[in-house]
Amino acid sequence: MPAAGTQTWNTVWITGASSGIGYELARLLVEKAAHVAVSARSTGPLQELSDRSSSIRAVPLDVTDAGAVAKSVADISEGCGAIDLAVLNAGAWSMMSVDEFDIDAVRRGVEVNVMGVMNALDALLPRMLARGKGHIAIVASVAGYRGLPRSLAYGPTKAALINLAETLRTELEPRGIRVSLISPGFVDTPMTRDNPFPMPGLISASEAARRIVAGLEGRRFEIAFPFGFSCVMKLLRALPDWLYFRAIRTFVWKA
Numbered sequence: 001m002p003a004a005g006t007q008t009w010n011t012v013w014i015t016g017a018s019s020g021i022g023y024e025l026a027r028l029l030v031e032k033a034a035h036v037a038v039s040a041r042s043t044g045p046l047q048e049l050s051d052r053s054s055s056i057r058a059v060p061l062d063v064t065d066a067g068a069v070a071k072s073v074a075d076i077s078e079g080c081g082a083i084d085l086a087v088l089n090a091g092a093w094s095m096m097s098v099d100e101f102d103i104d105a106v107r108r109g110v111e112v113n114v115m116g117v118m119n120a121l122d123a124l125l126p127r128m129l130a131r132g133k134g135h136i137a138i139v140a141s142v143a144g145y146r147g148l149p150r151s152l153a154y155g156p157t158k159a160a161l162i163n164l165a166e167t168l169r170t171e172l173e174p175r176g177i178r179v180s181l182i183s184p185g186f187v188d189t190p191m192t193r194d195n196p197f198p199m200p201g202l203i204s205a206s207e208a209a210r211r212i213v214a215g216l217e218g219r220r221f222e223i224a225f226p227f228g229f230s231c232v233m234k235l236l237r238a239l240p241d242w243l244y245f246r247a248i249r250t251f252v253w254k255a
């Protein structure tokens with residue numbers, strides 16, 4: 001439990017907290033919140049987190065199960081107090097080129113990355129709107145800025161989340177609810193460990209979590225990192241199509 005007066009939030013909820021960025025976020029946010037509820041499907045790591053601190057509560061769930069998400073949000077709100085900050089971080093990545101198009105993997109990506117967030121919003125929005133406060137942070141990716149090779153089951157889902165965060169902000173900010181868009185570059189987690197391609201600017205999950213917490217506290221809308229790589233990706237986003245596709249052919253396909 002953080003010392004009195006140092007709490008930024010009362011109740012924080014993190015999805016995808018069983019490994020990688022979400023796990024490290026839980027370890028950091030427990031210093032800043034009275035209660036941290038951690039969710040994912042794997043119960044072992046969630047239990048490990050809750051064994052570290054009485055302020056961390058394991059709430060196992062599958063984000064694709066709308067009923068389980070709604071029940072968990074209700075349980076957390078009743079047990080810990082209204083959720084002040086929800087970090088919607090659960091995500092699934094699979095590398096896929098056109099030659100290996102796999103509709104099941106595409107569906108899984110959409111279900112976890114997009115519908116998982118929508119299920120959380122379905123449970124959170126009425127509560128936050130009724131209170132006129134709250135903070136929703138959506139973990140997208142710089143991979144959602146523009147179309148990238150081998151990203152058929154992932155990039156489109158993250159592009160959807162970027163649009164979703166912007167859309168939410170237009171309506172929620174005037175109603176007292178903050179929205180953050182988290183756009184990581186490459187982070188060393190179980191998700192990326194088997195990637196067979198170079199990952200420029202790779203940072204550790206604990207470093208990613210530090211940058212996210214600093215961004216959430218700094219009240220920025222988009223929290224993009226690491227600085228150098230995200231600048232390159234933003235530059236690519238700003239290029240005219242002819243130059244962008246030429247750059248991809250030259251640099252990415254040859255990597």
Ligand SMILES: NC(=O)c1ccc[n+]([C@@H]2O[C@H](COP(=O)([O-])OP(=O)(O)OC[C@H]3O[C@@H](n4cnc5c(N)ncnc54)[C@H](OP(=O)(O)O)[C@@H]3O)[C@@H](O)[C@H]2O)c1
Nearest residue numbers: 016018020021040041042062063090091141186187189191
């Ligand atoms: N690592 C990177 O380079 C990178 C870059 C940009 C964006 N991101 C994004 O950052 C977020 C965290 O990823 P990570 O890198 O930390 O990877 P990770 O270690 O693989 O974490 C993914 C988390 O999502 C959870 N999850 C997956 N499917 C779920 C489901 N159906 N229901 C509930 N939880 C589910 C996993 O837990 P269970 O399997 O236990 O359910 C795990 O806790 C993701 O949204 C990812 O797209 C990562």
